[in-house]
Amino acid sequence: MSPSRTRPALVALGAAALLTASLAVPQASAADRTPTALAWYDATAETIATAGAPTQVTNSRTWAISWLAAARAVRSVPAGVDRGAYQEAALAGAVHRALVTLTPSRKEQLDATLKETLDAIPDGPAEARGVTAGERQADLVLASRQGDGLDPASVNAPYPVKPAAPGVWQPTPPAHAPAIQYGNRLAEPFLLRTQSQFRLGPPPALDSRRYAADLAEVRAYGAVDSTVRSAHQTGTATFWLGSSLTLYTEPLRVALSRTDQGIAGQARLVALFHVALVDTQIATSDSKYAYERWRPVTAIRTGGIDPDPDWTPLHTTPAHPDYPSGHTTYAGAAQTVLSALVGPRTAPFALTSPTAPGVTRTYTTWKQLSDENVDARVLSGIHTRSADEAGIALGTDVARYVLKNPGRLLAPR
Incomplete structure (x- = not known):
């Protein structure tokens, strides 16, 4: 075979x-x-x-x-x-x-x-x-790595929800489930000095133009019954709905199969990629729970800008705060590692998604994956564009740090 x-x-x-x-x-x-x-x-x-x-x-x-x-x-x-x-x-x-x-x-x-x-x-x-x-x-x-806090029970440590207030995260419909991934921000990174080393600045203020624009965009394009979202945009939202780990397994394999750095370079590529992604997920939860920004569905239904209690996103909102988007922090880190170690462009490769059966998309740069992730979370109605763009920046920062300090990781013990 x-x-x-x-x-x-x-x-x-x-x-x-x-x-x-x-x-x-x-x-x-x-x-x-x-x-x-x-x-x-x-x-x-x-x-x-x-x-x-x-x-x-x-x-x-x-x-x-x-x-x-x-x-x-x-x-x-x-x-x-x-x-x-x-x-x-x-x-x-x-x-x-x-x-x-x-x-x-x-x-x-x-x-x-x-x-x-x-x-x-x-x-x-x-x-x-x-x-x-x-x-x-x-x-x-x-x-x-014993006791590093990345086991499932520790990852989903209980999170005390704050009283409802403008901008403050609350459990989201339809399940109104408890928050998940709170424990990530308490876990031991592989390389970061602290979980908060790259904590983002605050999200846009609720009375800012940027916030109003963010909310207007997701209200229009992310609604389940949107009249402005195209079929292609709906497809983008659905294609990138699943686990980032699942969706990036094939792109990393493509990069692994095309590198000319030998077996040591191949092992280094996979190791640094996943170390960067663990530390990125820790940093993501640190910023998420530092700011506890409400999700678009809560903001649109109960906020001060033309509230619509019946507004529903295209896809179900995950049970953790909006800022930043975890999908885009993952994308930013992955793009940074792949671009640095195998180059920003590659020959065309096909990608499928378990959340979009029968659909194949073709890519030639790692940045294309990031760009689609940014759009997808807005089009799904589950993130603001500010949260998505901040995610790219955070993932990029963490990955650059890992790439600048590989000796601390790779030296044989």
Whole structure:
């Protein structure tokens, strides 16, 4: 089977095909075998799709731990062993050990992938020492992240809602569910000095022109019964509705498959991408709960500008504050890492979305993904444009910081 034909299963993470996939590992010739970094990328994606946590940042943590261990393990090669064999074995050993530890229910499948990798590497000291190094780095990263507050219970720590007042977040219809992701702002970052290191300035004042313009835009374009939103715009909102982690798994794989930096560069790319995204999600919740800005549905229904108690957004509003948008902080960080490490442009690649079945969109720059995210959250009726643009800025700041300080992360322990 050609590696390229396995992509649709991983694009729609969590699809039934993954849940029922055979545990057998088909034999392949050396020419057809998926390169080691891509094979373990796919194994990580499949592991999270089938046995991941219910909280996005917890799954980002799994990616970050596994690939940070791999990046450390492949960085230094001992004298006297074959470099390529050692690095392949080290990457496999690191990702396998981390994933089995974090998702033990997938041990059988991960063991099969490890066997396939090692069967393709000549037996000898390079293979043995590589696996040992990878497992050691995984154990060290796992130990360093114990109790970091990114488990699902800690992520969704209880949040005391403030009394209703202009601008203050309140649970949103239809479920009026308790706030989620409050605990992210209390978690331990991978690299940021503090959770608030890049806290945004305040959102637009309620009596400002910018606020009025924001509200007018989302009222018109984000309503479920909007008469001005085009079919294409509705499609954009629906395409980007799902989890950012899911939607960016394929673009990152595209970048991984097209880089010419070798296995060390591939491991570094995935590690820095997900470290940046964990820290971005922590920083996002810090700003969200520092400002506690109400969502458009609350502002339009109960605010002081032409209140409309029947206004309903196109898509259901998530249960956390408006400012900034988490989707766009993710997009800003992802764009920054990918642009820095593989360049801002790439050959056309196709992307599908689990929230828009049957739809394929094609992109040639990472910025196009960010731009669509910004528009999508307004068109869904769940964020203001100020919240979306602030998200891009925050994600960019966090990712730039990670990219400027990789030595603190990647040096083998």
